[in-house]
Amino acid sequence: MTLEKTLKDGIYSPVPTFFKNDAAQSLDTATQQEHARLLYRSGISGILVGGSTGEAVHLPLEERAAVVKSIRDAVPNSSFKILAGGVGSCVPELCHQAAVYKENGADMMIVLVPGYYGPAITTQSGLEAWFHDLADKSPLPIVVYNYPGVQNGIDLTGETFTRIGMHKNIVGCKLTNFNFPLYTMLGQNEKLKSSDFTPLSGVGQVLVPSLSVNVNGAIDGFSNVFPKCLVRIMELYKAHRYKEALELQDMITRINEMTAATNLIGLKYALKYKYGFGETEIGRPPLNHSMDMEVWKKHLPLFEQLSKIEDSL
Numbered sequence: 001m002t003l004e005k006t007l008k009d010g011i012y013s014p015v016p017t018f019f020k021n022d023a024a025q026s027l028d029t030a031t032q033q034e035h036a037r038l039l040y041r042s043g044i045s046g047i048l049v050g051g052s053t054g055e056a057v058h059l060p061l062e063e064r065a066a067v068v069k070s071i072r073d074a075v076p077n078s079s080f081k082i083l084a085g086g087v088g089s090c091v092p093e094l095c096h097q098a099a100v101y102k103e104n105g106a107d108m109m110i111v112l113v114p115g116y117y118g119p120a121i122t123t124q125s126g127l128e129a130w131f132h133d134l135a136d137k138s139p140l141p142i143v144v145y146n147y148p149g150v151q152n153g154i155d156l157t158g159e160t161f162t163r164i165g166m167h168k169n170i171v172g173c174k175l176t177n178f179n180f181p182l183y184t185m186l187g188q189n190e191k192l193k194s195s196d197f198t199p200l201s202g203v204g205q206v207l208v209p210s211l212s213v214n215v216n217g218a219i220d221g222f223s224n225v226f227p228k229c230l231v232r233i234m235e236l237y238k239a240h241r242y243k244e245a246l247e248l249q250d251m252i253t254r255i256n257e258m259t260a261a262t263n264l265i266g267l268k269y270a271l272k273y274k275y276g277f278g279e280t281e282i283g284r285p286p287l288n289h290s291m292d293m294e295v296w297k298k299h300l301p302l303f304e305q306l307s308k309i310e311d312s313l
Contacts, residue, residue: 007108007143007172007198009216010045011230012083013223014053016264016271017067021279027063031278033074035224035271042227045217046081047071048110048174052150053221053264056085058284061097065104072105081107083143083219089114091134098140110143110174115151122152124160135169142169147176147202158185165189165197174219176202180209187214204230205253208245211237221259222252225270226306228313251306258299265291274307 015035018028039047049071050056050064059067068084084106086094098109114130115122135142144164148155155177156164164170165186175183186192186199187210201210204220207230211217223230229248236245259266268281269291282288 006196007081007141007200008045009198009234011043011204011217011223011227011234012046012048012081012200012219013039013044013227014048014051014219014221015039015071015224016268017050017054017059017063018268018278019280019282019284025284027066027070028279029066029070032067032070035275035277036071036074038275039224039227040075040077040080043231044080044223044227046083046107048083048085048219049106050085050087051110051145051219052147053224053267054085055264055283055287056087058287061087061100064097065100068101068106069104078107083108083110084140085109085145086111089116089130091130091137094134095137095139098138102140106140108143108171109138109140110145112145112147113151113154113156115148115154118152119154122154124157127154127156128160128163131164131170132167135164135167138169141171143171144173145176145202146173149176155179155182158182158189161186162189162191165192166195168195171196172198172200172216174200174202175215178203178206180206180213183210183215184213187216203256205256207233207252208237208242208249221264221267222256224267225274226252226255226310228310229306232313248309251302251309255299255302255306258295258303261295262292265289266295269296270303273303 018031019025020028049068084101086097086109146156198216201218204218207218233245233248271277
């Protein structure tokens, strides 16, 4: 299969990993494929497999690769991009993961900024060197995953992004924070644009504001449940129908308060509620608990409203 490097504009879904309701919590491949087909039909540009929503840290490489393969088998169209999540900060190990992912149909690998040693001794120049080393050796193009909340508070600067984003094998980033000065610097950066670097927000709550500063889309958890709504926001914005885009954005922003409180458990519960997907919503330990029903009841009226809009699109 010929790999296309460019990370195109659009909405990407960080998919949960579905498990069977058995003692081993084995992979539920049938549900995984059914969900992927739904996202593809709904206009999603691609998916992230094995991110935080996909419980990458709870899955060995063989299982993460199996999920990648099952989704590529379900959606063989090469325009539907698969971003596979790299786990860890060891460059040789990440390159091995990339090779395995490539064999199983992934198009790119998304990798967290290494934060184990914290900001006190981890320098921006050190991070730049690390990403250059990884990009030089990786058999897959790299997407930078900047998520300060899980990387010990380390946040890449605009200057560092510019330097690593010029690398031919680094094709974009996911920004899981609300650092709008950084969003703006990346969206307006002519050097990055000329290098075909694609910045994406990691939080759909701010899709419209992100688009306003030339960020190219979002990798958003709730696009798993309401993919057409997220795609519609982008369509309305590009058509200069800003009032309609903002009205739908407001609803998406408010429903995301549910996943802010419940994360992937809430997403899995919502997918089972709306589509009947999955045998169980629980994750692997320590996330082996059920949905907080008080949170669900609080957001159910808005969920039903969005569900009707999704079904109408």
